Amino acid sequence: MQEVRRVISVIVMNESSVLAWVSGLFAGRGYNIESLTVAPIPRGNLSRITIVTKGSNRVIEQITKQLNKLVSTLKVIEHEEMVEKEMVLIKFSNQENISDIQALSSAYNGGIVNVGEGVIIVMAADESKRIENFIAATHRYNPIEVVRGGIVAIER
Amino acid sequence: MKMSGAQMVCEALIAEGVKTVFGYPGGAIMNVYDEIYKQKSFEHILTRHEQAAVHAADGYARATGEVGVAMVTSGPGFTNAVTGLATAYMDSIPLIVISGQVPLSLIGTDAFQEIDAVGISRPCTKHNYLVDDIANLPRILKEAFFIAKSGRPGPVLIDIPKDITAEIGDFVYPKEVNIPTYKPSYKGNDRQIKKAAEAIIAAKKPLLYLGGGVVLSNAGDEIRKLAQLTQIPAVETLMARGVMGDTNPLFIGMLGMHGSYASNMAMSETDLIISLGARFDDRVTGKLSEFARYADIIHVDIDPANIGKLVDVDYPIVGDINKVVAKLINFLQGEVKPDRYQAWREMLARYNELHPLSYQDSDDILKPQWVIERIGKLVGEDAIITSDVGQHQMWAAQFYPFDRPRQWINSGGLGTMGFGFPAALGAKRGCPDKVVINITGDGSILMNIQELVTASEYKIPVINVILNNHYLGMVRQWQTFFYDKRYSETDLSHQPDFVALAKACGGIGYNVTTKAEFDEALKDAMEKNQVCLMNVAVSRLENVLPMVPSGGALYNMLLEYKD
Structure with missing residues (x-):
């Protein structure tokens, strides 16, 4: 299957373990991370993690679903127009x-x-x-x- | 109200209606155990190993449908519990595990019995917490129970440093949970459900594919109603055994690697899979490119990530099985004539006549399948059956006459040897009126055999039926089929004296070699009402059949093995 590059933003609770949940998910399920940045969102207790990944459409869909499933994830944005x-x-x-x-x-x-x-x-x-x-x-x-x-x- | 963190833990357990906690104390969790000592609202069962404590809580949860609770100390106490967490995680069992941790000031210093519990458990818990402030403890306890049992259930770990359990704080147990980032959806999209109903009406060979999610959402009655209304035949996964009731004429069988011929052919020939709480596991699908090639797929699951993970789905529905099936029934009421799928049903019935599950009985040596059928005959619906992992597990799933959900308890996802006995302890504690029988093997039973002591101390009369073939049977079977009979490290001829072992731990032991002895032993075990080991000598080289070789197409089954 053809691999596509995707930029995904994950809005998460700003908690100590949340980055470990996200990166652990990628490591444990064999997904690929090309780059990852994380910083708090101004005002409030949320953080934004921006991930660049590569995979087949099925894999990308799994990545967004698995990210969404994490208890500390508020929202997953799979960027198209960005x-x-x-x-x-x-x-x-x-x-x-x-x-x-x-x-x-x-x-x-x-x-x-x-x-x-x-x-x-x-x-x-x-x-x-x-x-x-x-x-x-x-x-x-x-x-x-x-x-x-x-x-x-x-x-x- | 002011109280210590340890008291808060007990108060929360009481508020959640917990009746039984399985656990094992140690340094970092001692404050909590001190409070357990002082209270009378719930009982604590001291298992003899932390792994068994978690499996017991798991068995309790599976048998009762309530949240199971286990408690362990830090370091090795916690690491011993990891297999239990992973087992529950893979089968989506609601569990709370509370672990002690070294004091906050020592975290990160490689202190005595310190280990990063939240780090280790992240891949095998639904969620976990390291409590770093007593002000958060009541909320975390409340959230943990909510997360464990809502949505797709799963185990939640709460790791509590020792200074937090000692500290005094304000305790108000929250009445409600509000986690902005966690909102499972239960309802199912009405438009999608209607489309699925239309697909069912249009189908010629529809098939209900039932998974463990049906059991978890207590949807057994609705499923039977749906099947009854539409007269659509059903196959069950290993995790769904008992949902339809084996005497139900619409029940075709268990599918998958050791599924029946008719079930696997049904899956291969159906034109519409109605997947309810199942997840297209590799042990069910066989080779994916050959799987159900003629079928459209309706996939109902509470976890969106399960949908489209392995197979493309035509009608995805995210929701609780119970609720979605109730809606499906509404849409289908009066829309399906009872003879609509008659030709399809007759075809599957012919498959079942052609290649029924079978075995060659013998007068010389006990056959493991006979033993299971016999338990079914003698105890039947009064029993809860737990199992370990291996050949005995497959035979139990194939040959026991199950008739209700939650009657069959096994580690399907992780495949944990040593699960059966402690799970049986938990199941029996949760359902004291049932006869609880652990069908196990001579390999599995030794992994957690120490629980004989727990069972005898608390008088939990679990009957362990060891189908003893002096082999690690399932691995031996693969070696026979696929490794030219090189029986590498699978001969378990060197064994303990199981009767003496049972006795030494305060239980009863039976050596069984004939049918008459088996009947007698089972009768005696049920009368004596004590934990027992029944060492049943069965034929050594029996194979589990049919078998879909790993990676092969589901319709290519080995139906017999000729040496």
Whole structure:
């Protein structure tokens, strides 16, 4: 069966064990997690977990149903019409061509966020596909470290 | 009212109407046991192993339909209970397990008898709690009972640190539960139910496929009404045995790996599966791509995740079986002529005549199937039958004449050896008027044999019938069929003296080798009203048949085995 990529948001009670329930579910039932982010929802006692996963339609349906079944889950949103963004931080030596790097990062909604002794740190925030392109494009400036943030998504 | 956390636990159990708690004390749970000592509202049964305590609570729940309660201490007390939790989880049994935990200040320090109970139990509980504030304890106790018995039932663990059970707090037991994230739906969608009814009316060969959910939702009467009204034949899974009543002419048999020929053929040839509380388990479907190829599927289940998990469903209905079936009956009233499916029924009856469940009886050696039929004849509907796991379990499911739900108690999902005896203790405590017989094997009975002591102390007269073939029989059978008879580690010839063992623990033992001896022993056991082990020597190489080889199509059954 053909595998599809899905972004799923899970609205859960903000409790200590709830992330373990969610990640345990994926591990125990053999589902795949490409990325997972979690943060509290402002005002109230809920958190949003955004998961990017891959699987056949049957598997995706099971994932949403199993997530829904958890006692601490309020709602599962299987995104179709959404805005999704991912952030990346990349560290370069300041011996590289800084103005090129800056121009490149601003093309991906980013810029230089820190200049230290010998290194600069650049961020970009964009769709995952574009973040991948950005990382590939920065390759020739010899990145020292690349940190991706995982996806957050919101319904349109 | 001000009281300690330990008192709160007892007050909650009383408020929930708990009559019996099965458990085993230890350091971290001692505060609660001190309160148990002081009260008279419920009894505590001291099993001799924590696993048995949970199985006993489980057996109690299955026999009575109420929530079973078990109590254990931290660390090894809890880890011993895990098999019990997993067993209940797989069969959706409502259970509360309360475990002690090291004091809050010591959690995470690898303290003596500390283990991450909520972490370990997460995959085998419906929900669990680590109580970190006494202010939450009354609410958690109330929620736990509600979660255990509502929706798709299941076990709930409450892990309570020792300082919380000692602490004094305010106790008001909540009257109602409000968990915004947990709202099981019971009603079933009327439009879907109507569509399902129309599909039933249009079908030529419909089949009721009944699972354990029917038992859990106490829907036996409604199911029988539905079958009676429509004259649609029914097959039962291992977990649903007894729902139709075996003498019901619409009852075809048990289906699955060791199901009857007629049942498996019914499933393979039906044009409409009406699945009620069943979950298309691999032991039922065989090879999925060959399963029920001509059928549309109505799937009624309280758990949406069960629907469409393994097979595509044409009429999904999320709801309580009892309620949905009542609505189906309303839609079908007067819509189905009694002879509508007569040709289909006759065909299935012919299948049953062609290949009935059978065995070759013998005058030289007892056959395990004969023993089960004989118990059925002598005790019949007065009995609750529990079983362990293996050949004896399948023979019991095949040959015992069940006539009601909750009469048959076994670990179908997890397949836990050692379940039968402690479950029987719980069942007997819950239903003291019934004769409780554990049909077991010489492998299984030794896993929890220590409960002979519990049974004799509390005078719980469970009859254990050991179908003793000196083999780990089901594994031996697979070795015979699929491993060229290399009997790797399945010969159990080295055995205890079961009669002496029973006696040593305060029970009665019987060695049985003939039919006459069996009748005599069973009669004696029922009169003496004491826990007993009946060591019944049966033919060693008997196989459970029919058999659908693992991974094979349901219609490809081994009907006989010739050496």
